[in-house]
């Protein structure tokens with residue numbers, strides 16, 4: 355059994371449950387064989403010989419066997435249930451742990467709905483098979499073997515004639531399995547697409563509503579629901595055909611048994627008691643045979659599920675610590691970041707960033723500017739070691755980041771992204787996410803710095819306000835301020851602001867940035883921005899185009915050099931350049947106007963460069 359072999363590591367310590375479960379079921383099966391014999395004795399030795407005084411003894415024996423069989427069945431269920439739950443528990447934990455450590459590359463192509471269904475439906479199929487299905491499948495074979503032995507011991511000719519239809523029963527069961535299995539798979543796919551529709555609809559409810567696409571979504575769901583319904587009906591039709599066919603074949607067995615067996619009784623070569631025992635035994639064999647198709651289906655399903663689960667567990671993690679990597683002294687980190695001829699390619703595409711060189715001394719501010727898809731976020735992701743660089747290296751305090759423990763490296767970096775993810779918890783917990791020892795005072799201080807404190811205090815529950823998984827009830831700007839507070843609380847050596855102030859208005863941006871001036875002190879800061887106003891104070895600005903650095907320098911240097919930066923500047927500051935030109939015409943000092951532009955970035959109408 356591949357499934358048992360493949361999952362051995364996950365139930366090894368509890369394998370005694372598997373053996374006990376099988377043993378108890380085998381005992382219950384064997385005890386089942388006692389009934390036909392007791393019946394035979396009742397008819398042949400008690401009723402026919404009119405020894406009615408033995409009836410209470412026989413009744414007691416039947417009662418005793420029934421109780422013992424019940425206990426064995428209970429223990430089978432008990433041990434099977436424990437085993438199934440144990441293995442599902444272990445696999446669930448192992449998968450979840452693996453998912454935590456899988457690299458970004460895996461998540462680039464992973465589908466949420468598919469992963470969810472593996473962690474629920476597939477684990478359930480494995481739990482059912484290991485806990486019960488396997489023992490039940492084994493039981494079918496045990497029943498056929500034990501039952502046949504007892505029947506042969508009573509009358510071999512009758513056994514051979516009676517069992518003539520057993521191959522047909524097996525054939526029908528296997529045929530049924532070959533049809534119900536794809537039907538179940540189809541049903542599962544249909545259910546998957548149905549849940550994906552629901553999940554996407556709830557996640558994207560705002561987009562749906564803003565495009566007034568509710569009727570379209572209702573239709574889309576109705577189509578998928580219809581597919582699921584059709585599949586269910588198909589499976590139900592297969593089931594409803596299966597049982598009558600099996601019953602018909604079983605009836606053929608019974609007719610043969612009664613016809614041939616009856617003749618033997620009349621001839622005197624079989625007793626009436628033996629015929630009745632035979633009659634009971636044939637049901638004893640045929641009954642579990644009916645479930646054969648179901649058990650085989652259960653097995654093939656759990657086999658496919660095991661493969662899907664093991665695919666997660668054996669997934670290669672390309673970004674991980676080397677065995678030789680030791681912990682760094684995180685209190686001595688200075689935050690000196692260098693990129694040396696760094697190139698990176700996602701999958702088989704063209705390089706996303708090419709030959710990046712950068713020296714960011716501790717406390718410096720590096721600005722990254724460029725159009726959509728120019729490679730800004732990729733550079734930052736690589737610094738966090740979300741991926742391994744393809745060529746060249748990134749160093750922190752002179753040490754290649756591949757030689758630093760990932761946990762140590764990331765403990766020194768705090769990022770604020772364009773999209774803020776808030777966990778379904780209180781604002782307080784969201785701000786303190788990932789921090790073990792923080793006081794309420796620390797949280798409030800960080801929130802004040804991020805300009806989040808005032809709006810939090812206006813909420814009825816303040817810092818104890820519960821927010822949904824997507825920060826329901828908070829505006830984009832408010833969510834971003836929470837993220838900024840979270841990053842500030844971490845007190846990192848490297849701060850990454852990935853378009854961090856994109857969702858706030860110009861005034862708040864200015865406020866937050868003046869807060870940043872303070873927190874950026876002593877930290878190496880990387881700012882990704884579309885607005886030049888966010889980068890003006892950077893020590894070095896890298897202008898990127900198609901993954902390459904096309905210009906670099908300080909704001910004051912770059913605006914004077916014809917090139918990409920100046921072009922962006924002209925686009926974003928068109929109104930002020932026009933003012934400058936008008937001022938020139940009015941004989942105002944150009945210097946005055948230039949100063950005016952540079953100091954007045956917060957009230958102006960700045961165009962975002964895309």
Ligand SMILES: Nc1ncnc2c1ncn2[C@@H]1O[C@H](COP(=O)(O)OP(=O)(O)OP(=O)(O)O)[C@@H](O)[C@H]1O
Pocket residue numbers: 462700701706724725726727728729730731732733
């Ligand atoms: N996970 C990914 N898998 C494959 N290609 C990617 C992935 N992320 C980014 N890319 C590609 O890499 C290039 C650089 O993307 P990147 O996200 O770094 O640009 P960006 O400058 O940050 O853009 P934006 O300003 O829109 O965020 C783009 O061509 C993009 O399509």
